[in-house]
Amino acid sequence: MTHSMAEKLPEVRASTGNCRFCGAPLRHVFVDLGMSPPCESYISFEQLNHVEPFYPLCAYVCEQCCLVQLQDYISPQEIFSHYAYFSSYSTSWLTHAKDYVAMITRRLGLSAGSRVVEIASNDGYLLQYFKERGIPCLGIEPAANVAEAAKTKGIPTHVAFFGRETAQRLRDDVGPADLLLGNNVLAHVPAINDFVGGMKILLAPGGTITMEFPHMARLIEGNQFDTIYHEHFSYLSLGVVEKIFAHHGLNVFDVDEIWTHGGSLRIYASHSGPEEPAKTKNFLAVRADEEARQLNRLTGYAGFASQVVETKFQILDCLIALRRKGKAIAGYGAPGKGNTLLNYCGIRTDMLDYTVDRNPFKHNKYLPGTHIPIYPPEKIAETKPDYVFILPWNFKDEIVKQLAFIREWGGKFIVPIPQVEVIG
Ligand SMILES: [Zn+2]
Numbered sequence: 001m002t003h004s005m006a007e008k009l010p011e012v013r014a015s016t017g018n019c020r021f022c023g024a025p026l027r028h029v030f031v032d033l034g035m036s037p038p039c040e041s042y043i044s045f046e047q048l049n050h051v052e053p054f055y056p057l058c059a060y061v062c063e064q065c066c067l068v069q070l071q072d073y074i075s076p077q078e079i080f081s082h083y084a085y086f087s088s089y090s091t092s093w094l095t096h097a098k099d100y101v102a103m104i105t106r107r108l109g110l111s112a113g114s115r116v117v118e119i120a121s122n123d124g125y126l127l128q129y130f131k132e133r134g135i136p137c138l139g140i141e142p143a144a145n146v147a148e149a150a151k152t153k154g155i156p157t158h159v160a161f162f163g164r165e166t167a168q169r170l171r172d173d174v175g176p177a178d179l180l181l182g183n184n185v186l187a188h189v190p191a192i193n194d195f196v197g198g199m200k201i202l203l204a205p206g207g208t209i210t211m212e213f214p215h216m217a218r219l220i221e222g223n224q225f226d227t228i229y230h231e232h233f234s235y236l237s238l239g240v241v242e243k244i245f246a247h248h249g250l251n252v253f254d255v256d257e258i259w260t261h262g263g264s265l266r267i268y269a270s271h272s273g274p275e276e277p278a279k280t281k282n283f284l285a286v287r288a289d290e291e292a293r294q295l296n297r298l299t300g301y302a303g304f305a306s307q308v309v310e311t312k313f314q315i316l317d318c319l320i321a322l323r324r325k326g327k328a329i330a331g332y333g334a335p336g337k338g339n340t341l342l343n344y345c346g347i348r349t350d351m352l353d354y355t356v357d358r359n360p361f362k363h364n365k366y367l368p369g370t371h372i373p374i375y376p377p378e379k380i381a382e383t384k385p386d387y388v389f390i391l392p393w394n395f396k397d398e399i400v401k402q403l404a405f406i407r408e409w410g411g412k413f414i415v416p417i418p419q420v421e422v423i424g
Contacts, residue, residue, distance in 0.1 A: 007303040009061070016060060017071055020192050020233070021244050024064035026071075028298060030235075031225060031305045033057040033344045037368035038074055039229040039336035044365055052368065057340065059228055059235065061301045065243055068216060068235035068301065070228070072190040076142070076161060079231050092398075094125060096260060101129035108179060108208055110135050117170070117177035117202060119162045120185035124150030131155060138174060140166065163191060167198035176204035183212040184261070186241070190233045196248045200271075209250065209269040213241075217293055218263030220301075223418040225308045225344070226337040227262065237295045238265055238286050245269055251276040255283050262394045312345050314420045319351045322387060329414070330385040331355030332399055334362050334374050338391030341416060343369040352389060356380055384409045393417045 009028045016026040035054040043052070055073040062069070110116065112134050118127055121139025123146050130137040131154065139157040141147040147157040160166045162185075180203050189195045199209055214227060216237040228235070242252045253276065254268035265286070270276050294300030322329060331338070334357040342352070348370045355367065356377045365374050380388065380403065388406060390396050396415050400423060403413070413423040 007306065009298060009302050010305050012060075019062035019065060019067055020069055020072075020190060021067050021240075021247075022062060022065045024062055026060040026062060026069075028061050028063055028301070029305065030059040030061045030068050030301050031228070031308050032059075033225065033228060033308075033340060036229070036340060036343045038079065039231065039339040039368065040079070041368045042334070042362055042365040042374070043368060043371070048366060048371060054369070055230060057228065057230065057344075061298060063298060065240060066237070066296060066298070066301075067240050067244075070230065070233055072233055074230050076188070076190060092395075093260075096258075097126040098129050100266075101126065101133070104179065104181075104210065105130075105133060105135065110179060112136070114178045115175060115204075116179045116181070119180070119182035119199075120188070121150060121155070121157060122146055124153045124155035124157065126181075126183070127155045128153055138170070140170070162189075162198055163194040164198045164201060167201040171202055176207065177202050178204050178207045179210070180207065181210045184214075186211050187213045187232050187234050187236060192234060192244060193248070196244055196250065200248045200250055203250075203271060205271065206275070207270070210266055211241075211269075212258065212260065212264050212266045214261045215257070215263050215265045216240075216295060217290055220293070220304055221418075222262055223307060223311055224262050224337075225304075225311070226341040226417060229336050229340045231336065236265075237290050238267065238283070239290050239296050241265075241267060242287070246272065253277045253283060254280040255286050257286065311417070311419065315341075315345055315347075315416050318414065318420045318422070319347065319389075323351055327386040328353060328383070329387040329389055330380055330383065331372065331389045331391055332377075332380075332403070333357055333391040333395075334359070334367060335392045339368055339370070341391065342367060342372065348372065353383075353385065354379065355391065380406065385411060387412050387414050387422075389414045389416070391416075 012029055018025055036057040037052050037054050059068055059070055114135055116130050116137040119140050121127055121141045127137045127139050139150055139155055140162050141157050142161045144159050147159045150157040213236050216235050245252050249272045250269045251272040252267050252269045256266040258264050258266055329352055331352050334355050349372055352372055354373045354375055356375050356379050362374045363376055390399055393415050400413055415421045
């Protein structure tokens with residue numbers, strides 16, 4: 001989708017605070033999705049008539065550094081100390097991890113004499129592949145229950161939130177890291193300066209950092225407003241990350257564009273200084289593309305808010321028209337992003353009868369805010385809905401294939417993002 005450059009950013013309507021990187025006052029709204037409950041707080045039958053906390057889901061863009069960010073209403077301790085997400089449940093994510101380990105081992109020439117440290121190592125889904133190759137590794141993971149799962153796989157895991165203090169302690173006790181990596185963690189830390197400052201401390205001289213995070217350019221282009229939720233404190237471009245790293249004495253020099261989470265970046269960084277690697281062709285191309293999209297100034301962020309409102313209207317038009325014809329509509333999936341979309345659009349059981357999910361932790365629970373019930377996937381074959389509304393749209397091809405049997409009774413799919421699409 002394109003948007004008019006002449007369009008202005010929406011006005012700020014609440015007290016906002018300061019940019020978590022550069023400290024400038026936040027004066028510009030990127031998009032305001034209203035009030036929303038924390039997206040991983042699935043609720044039980046008993047909790048249905050209790051009060052639920054809702055927090056503002058409003059993303060700001062900093063006029064100084066262009067970092068798009070939420071304010072931190074919920075602490076990472078509340079969100080991540082006892083996390084229900086185990087990376088090893090996702091087969092495609094495991095394949096992604098395995099491929100990465102093969103690639104980076106070759107590229108850096110890692111061996112039994114190297115040390116790999118992963119920040120937010122979850123259940124050891126990735127480090128297990130370094131262990132297989134006999135490369136010493138250490139995980140850092142704040143959720144004690146998830147870290148326990150890694151330890152039973154024989155992967156040493158330090159239970160802590162990462163920052164300068166943890167980095168200094170590990171450097172003293174274990175030594176610095178030749179490869180320091182973190183996937184989908186940079187966007188999840190409120191204290192981004194303490195986090196990147198910690199990486200500077202833990203990285204060995206001549207060592208390499210790699211980090212993966214969803215790409216801001218894809219978020220705007222793909223209308224992915226539902227990837228905004230309270231657990232994601234920052235929304236990152238290559239240009240912004242380069243700036244943050246440089247401030248802490250780290251040099252981002254290369255980048256891969258990868259398919260995960262609707263389009264992500266994997267960056268490569270080293271210590272800054274005379275020995276630093278030169279910026280690669282890939283790096284320069286991605287940064288030039290961001291500049292062409294004006295992501296290095298406020299104008300690149302204008303127009304997204306009205307694009308989001310238009311998408312909401314389209315989704316509601318579609319669902320209301322089908323409901324007026326008496327059609328049965330079921331959801332597929334109960335991902336965090338689904339909760340942003342459903343709460344923002346005001347979709348409840350009036351429009352979506354129920355949803356299903358493969359994760360047994362979510363069965364017989366209800367979605368936060370909208371209270372849509374969650375069942376095992378078999379429910380779809382039992383009730384034969386006319387339409388299946390796909391919430392994790394980034395896996396739509398996989399899901400359409402898996403549920404091909406709904407065509408036996410004339411069932412169709414609805415994909416809400418980037419634009420409403422009905423697949424027959
Ligand atoms: Zn800033």
